[in-house]
Amino acid sequence: MTGPVRVAMTVEQCWQPVPGGSGTYIAELTAALRTQDDVEVVGVAARHRTEEVPSPVPDVPVRHEALPRTVLYETWHRLRRPRADRAGGVDVVHATTWALPGRRVPLVVTVHDLAFLRDPGHFTARGNAFFRRALRLVVDEAARVVVPSAATRDDCVEVGLEPGRVDVVPHGVRVPQVDDAQVAAWRARTGVARPYVLWCGTLEPRKNVLRLVEAFARARGAGLEHDLVLVGPTGWGGQAERVRAALEQLPAGAVHLLGHVPTQDLHVAYAGAAAFAFPSLWEGFGMPVLEALAHGTPVLTSRGTSMAEVVEGAGPAAVLVDPRDVDALAAGLGELVGRDAAAVGVAARDVAAGYTWAHAARAHVGAYRAALGGGTA
Incomplete structure (x- = not known):
């Protein structure tokens, strides 16, 4: 087709109590797409009170359906109504999460990961049923499937998606500038005085924090003089309790368990770290690794993963x-x-510079056009 591709994109995730990485993806992608002259995007969301403002904010006009989120998602999946393209003027519908609207035009779906298949115990029975129903719809209906990594592509192929339907589009990264004064102030507030290795995430089994703590103890025994800083909320599977028990075997003050911190503080922690350790057993993409590199911080992470x-x-x-x-x-x-x-900082930033939301936006437009043409992006 000639002219801009007109896309109806689901942006409801931005109104969720915890928008998470999917909300950041939507906000960054819509902002980047707004700079492209070959695509026009309108957001689709559930009914909300007029005074509610989402966070993060999608940078597109948003059309709100008459139904609240829970009802809207159920009717989308069970009845394939209301159609996201019913108002006309839409070439493609892009479902950015597992909530898949009905439509008559081609469907593009972003699959961030298949966590509910790997770790079903992390989700409620209702959540697992919702995600599995969504996956069936993706296999049956999606013209193109966008994934952030080859690892997630392989997972998708394993459950029945043809490789030719799946487009690997890595996320971009955008981090704030952090200066020495900010790092010094953060150290004073948190009591992290010595050089440190940073980890961040939710305390849950797949994050592999217990092995990291054990490895840190062994490294200290071999002469490592750094502290370990753990940042992130309590998760599930009893990991927080087990991590705290493991920390009791280490010298007082060697490990700082800071819990959840504001986003700005996290970026200061990245910038001040001697190294970032992220030995997860698996991730759909692993944005913390890319954020650490963007701050010039070297990374220890898992072989054979995203x-x-x-x-x-x-x-x-x-x-x-x-x-x-x-x-x-x-x-x-x-x-x-x-x-x-110095060499580490240059190499880290050089790699991170290759991951931009502008590049991701162009690749998404390619997926939209491929969906319309029935070809590859």
């Missing part, structure tokens, strides 16, 4: 290990903090 894709070409700014091998984790920590900081 995070390994992100650090490809990072040279001295990355160490890849088997995340289940505690000795390898310990050795990797010692190796990473001993590298030349």
Whole structure:
């Protein structure tokens, strides 16, 4: 087709109590698409009180349906109504999460990960049923499926999606500038005085924090002089309690368990860290790895995962290990903090510079056009 592609995009995630990475994806993608002259986007969301303002804010005009979120999602999945393209003037519908509207035009779906298949215990029975129903709809109806990593693409292919329907489009990254004064102020507030290794995330089994703590203890025994800083909320599976118990075996003050922190503080923590350790067993993409690199901080992460894709070409700014091998984790920590900081910073930022939301937006437009033409992006 000629002229801009007209897209109806689901942006309801931005009104969720915890928008999470999906909300950030929607906000950053819509802002980037607004700068493109070959696409026009209108958001689709549920009914909300007029005074409610989403966070993060999607940078497109939004059409609100008459139904509240829960009812809207159920009718979308069970009845395939109301159609997201019923007002006309739409070429493609883009479902940015597992809530898939009905439509008559081609459907593009973003699949961030298949966490509900890997860790069904992390979700309620109702949530698992919702996600599985959505996956069936994706397999049956999606013209194109956008995923953030080759690892997620492989998961999608394993459950029945043809490889030719799946487009790997990595996320972009945008981080605030952090200066030495901000780092010093954060250290004073948190009591983190010594050089430190940072981890961030939710305390849950797949994040592999227990092995990281054990590896840190072994690395200290081998001469590591850094502290370990753990940032993020309590999750599930009893991980928080088990981590706290493990910390009791370490010297007082060696580990700082800070809990949830504001986003700005997290970026200051990235910028001030000697290294970032992220040995998750799996992730759909692993945005923290990319954010750390964007701050010039070297990364220890897991071989054979989506995070390994992100650090490809990072040279001295990355160490890849088997995340289940505690000795390898310990050795990797010692190796990473001993590298030349200036060379590491340059290599880390060079890799992160290749991940832009502008590039992601162009790739999404390619997926929209492929959906219309029935070809590849």
